[in-house]
Amino acid sequence: MENLKNGFIEFMLSAGALRFGDFTTKSGRKTPYFINTGAYVKASQIRKLGEFYAQAIRSAFGQEVDNLFGPAYKGIPLAVTASMALQQLFDQDVTYTFNRKEPKDHGEGGTLVGYNYASRAASDKPCKVVIIEDVTTAGTSIRESMPLISLPGVEPVGLVVSVDRMERGQGSLPALKEIEKIYGLKTTAIVTLMDIMAFLESGSGSRFLSVDSGLLERMKAYAKEYGA
Numbered sequence: 001m002e003n004l005k006n007g008f009i010e011f012m013l014s015a016g017a018l019r020f021g022d023f024t025t026k027s028g029r030k031t032p033y034f035i036n037t038g039a040y041v042k043a044s045q046i047r048k049l050g051e052f053y054a055q056a057i058r059s060a061f062g063q064e065v066d067n068l069f070g071p072a073y074k075g076i077p078l079a080v081t082a083s084m085a086l087q088q089l090f091d092q093d094v095t096y097t098f099n100r101k102e103p104k105d106h107g108e109g110g111t112l113v114g115y116n117y118a119s120r121a122a123s124d125k126p127c128k129v130v131i132i133e134d135v136t137t138a139g140t141s142i143r144e145s146m147p148l149i150s151l152p153g154v155e156p157v158g159l160v161v162s163v164d165r166m167e168r169g170q171g172s173l174p175a176l177k178e179i180e181k182i183y184g185l186k187t188t189a190i191v192t193l194m195d196i197m198a199f200l201e202s203g204s205g206s207r208f209l210s211v212d213s214g215l216l217e218r219m220k221a222y223a224k225e226y227g228a
Helices: 002-015 043-061 075-090 140-149 175-183 193-201 206-211 215-226
Strands: 018-024 030-035 067-070 095-104 110-114 127-132 154-164 186-192
Touching: 002 018, 002 043, 002 154, 002 186, 002 193, 030 215, 043 075, 043 127, 043 154, 043 186, 067 075, 067 140, 075 095, 075 127, 095 140, 127 140, 140 154, 140 175, 154 175, 154 193, 175 186, 186 193, 193 206, 193 215, 206 215
Parallel strands: 067 095, 067 127, 127 154, 154 186
Antiparallel strands: 018 030, 095 110
């Protein structure tokens, strides 16, 4: 598992999806690291990203998943590539669904695209859905997604993110734990902030500390201020 986590961190770094420095988050917090899933722009990168997600999904949920839901917009390619990787790596042929930000009023209409949850027969077992996200800080997109998939015959069972920043949600709990408590979802991440800090303290990550000796201490201070 440690090799998988370090491999993913190296992958993020090589793609520019994980960067160290001085950044400001959407919420206005000053942070010493930044994660941008939009940095995966090559076919080889998005394919590899799907493989990491597939391994995390398989580890957390086994075969107890029927559908991957990708919240617009970044979740859309994540759901597609993860579903392809599940089939390629584990012969697990799941469906995928995503939402539009603006409902379509012509053609098939509606907000959802991909697998049609309403197409399941009433006698079928509930469709077990796992939400695929990039990074969850406050859990806003999950709160927006749940009403879309809380439908008859649909059972939202989990959430998988690439990185758990381990920051407080709207209350005192970490965002992912807050989502678990509110929605009853099982949550998991490919890596966490603690994994990233452990990587920096290892032989592989020490090269970043040789360039910025105060990086690790700033990350620890950030985790102490905003963590839960």
